[in-house]
Amino acid sequence: MTNSKPLHLHVPEPPARPGDKPSFSHLVIPEAGETRKPDVTDSESDMRDLPYGLVRVLDDNGAAIGPWDPGLSPDVLRKGLRSMLLTRVFDERLFRVHRQGKTSFYMKSTGEEAIGAAQSLALSQGDMCFPTYRVMSWLMARDYPLIDMVNQIFSNEKDPLKGRQLPILFSARDYGFYSLSGNVGSRFGHAVGWAMASAYKGDDKIALGYIGEGTTAEGDFHEALTFASVYRAPVILCVTNNQWAISSYSGIAGAEATTFAAKALAYGLPGLRVDGNDFLAVWSATKWAAERARNNLGATLIEFFTYRAAGHSTSDDPTKYRPADEAEHWPLGDPLERLKHHLISLGEWDDERHEALTDELSETVRAAVKEGEAVGTLGQSKPSVREMFEGVFAEPDWRVLEQRREVGI
Numbered sequence: 001m002t003n004s005k006p007l008h009l010h011v012p013e014p015p016a017r018p019g020d021k022p023s024f025s026h027l028v029i030p031e032a033g034e035t036r037k038p039d040v041t042d043s044e045s046d047m048r049d050l051p052y053g054l055v056r057v058l059d060d061n062g063a064a065i066g067p068w069d070p071g072l073s074p075d076v077l078r079k080g081l082r083s084m085l086l087t088r089v090f091d092e093r094l095f096r097v098h099r100q101g102k103t104s105f106y107m108k109s110t111g112e113e114a115i116g117a118a119q120s121l122a123l124s125q126g127d128m129c130f131p132t133y134r135v136m137s138w139l140m141a142r143d144y145p146l147i148d149m150v151n152q153i154f155s156n157e158k159d160p161l162k163g164r165q166l167p168i169l170f171s172a173r174d175y176g177f178y179s180l181s182g183n184v185g186s187r188f189g190h191a192v193g194w195a196m197a198s199a200y201k202g203d204d205k206i207a208l209g210y211i212g213e214g215t216t217a218e219g220d221f222h223e224a225l226t227f228a229s230v231y232r233a234p235v236i237l238c239v240t241n242n243q244w245a246i247s248s249y250s251g252i253a254g255a256e257a258t259t260f261a262a263k264a265l266a267y268g269l270p271g272l273r274v275d276g277n278d279f280l281a282v283w284s285a286t287k288w289a290a291e292r293a294r295n296n297l298g299a300t301l302i303e304f305f306t307y308r309a310a311g312h313s314t315s316d317d318p319t320k321y322r323p324a325d326e327a328e329h330w331p332l333g334d335p336l337e338r339l340k341h342h343l344i345s346l347g348e349w350d351d352e353r354h355e356a357l358t359d360e361l362s363e364t365v366r367a368a369v370k371e372g373e374a375v376g377t378l379g380q381s382k383p384s385v386r387e388m389f390e391g392v393f394a395e396p397d398w399r400v401l402e403q404r405r406e407v408g409i
């Protein structure tokens with residue numbers, strides 16, 4: 001048989017380009033409280049509607065509604081708000097520091113702060129997250145010392161990673177934050193392996209892996225889901241769907257055909273789709289998946305639906321490929337503003353306290369940057385050249401020793 005018509009290749013295009021009016025009318029956004037909450041012990045086959053819903057708790061009036069409301073205390077909500085605000089203030093300051101030539105690179109997580117902050121607070125000490133470069137709020141929520149971040153970003157003499165890593169590729173084992181790597185997706189499977197080891201040892205710790213929606217197109221995503229499903233690994237696998245992978249919109253990674261949460265179905269795993277700009281929904285979905293994992297019920301795939309409000313990195317200019325004001329039109333709003341609004345509506349917060357907190361955190365970040373600058377910014381202060389040869393192997397082998405001799409140290 002021959003084709004009667006020529007074939008045609010479909011190349012997904014975003015709904016709006018620079019100069020166009022931003023458009024999110026193609027998105028179906030369920031109301032807050034609308035998506036049901038199954039029992040964690042329900043079978044996966046009874047949950048196949050969930051990847052097409054959207055777990056949302058906070059409504060447009062800032063009220064927490066529906067079955068996924070985790071009923072958090074005001075203290076926990078304020079801690080969450082503080083962690084998110086600290087992340088934002090830090091991002092803004094360190095972005096400027098890059099523009100002043102004091103560091104080589106920086107990446108903001110603007111608009112995605114709720115994810116790392118809520119998950120960091122919802123999980124336990126000893127659980128391990130396998131981060132992307134956009135969940136700094138995980139560390140902020142666990143009070144990682146700002147000065148260590150700043151020194152890492154300056155690659156100076158006091159850099160905890162000894163100048164071996166690109167800025168913001170942190171590593172903080174004691175804070176449940178596995179080493180970042182520039183190779184996107186490479187650690188999604190590590191999260192599963194770590195979780196398998198925890199179960200193998202009969203431990204009670206669980207793992208959490210992050211991957212961007214663009215990176216789900218890598219083979220690592222498939223490998224991780226296969227192992228997680230086969231061995232019922234105690235892991236929460238999170239796709240941060242922020243709509244963009246540098247200049248590629250989510251359609252290029254498969255978003256036109258289905259949801260990222262729905263990819264769980266083929267692996268026999270529960271898939272949740274969650275409003276990533278809703279601190280309460282992120283918390284609640286994480287607790288739900290953690291309970292499944294801790295009860296040996298296996299892995300959960302969670303898609304966090306959000307928007308990358310800033311440029312991809314300091315090397316990117318998003319106005320070249322999307323409308324400059326697209327972030328302002330994102331239908332799920334700003335995670336910080338939404339949590340602030342909720343706390344105010346509970347009578348547990350107000351504009352004056354918010355302003356005072358913003359000032360306090362700005363001052364804290366300013367002081368940390370100043371302290372780091374006193375040690376030295378990019379190129380002004382460096383770890384010893386000797387550090388370049390350390391940690392390659394547990395014990396330096398003959399090649400390392402020879403190379404060290406060659407540079408005279």
Ligand SMILES: Cc1ncc(C[n+]2csc(CCOP(=O)(O)OP(=O)(O)O)c2C)c(N)n1
Nearest residue numbers: 134182183184212213214215242244245246
């Ligand atoms: C293996 C690999 N391929 C390509 C890159 C270049 N790269 C860095 S970030 C990025 C986009 C990732 O997009 P996404 O997964 O959606 O995450 P986001 O940056 O939006 O948080 C790419 C392609 C890389 N770092 N590693």
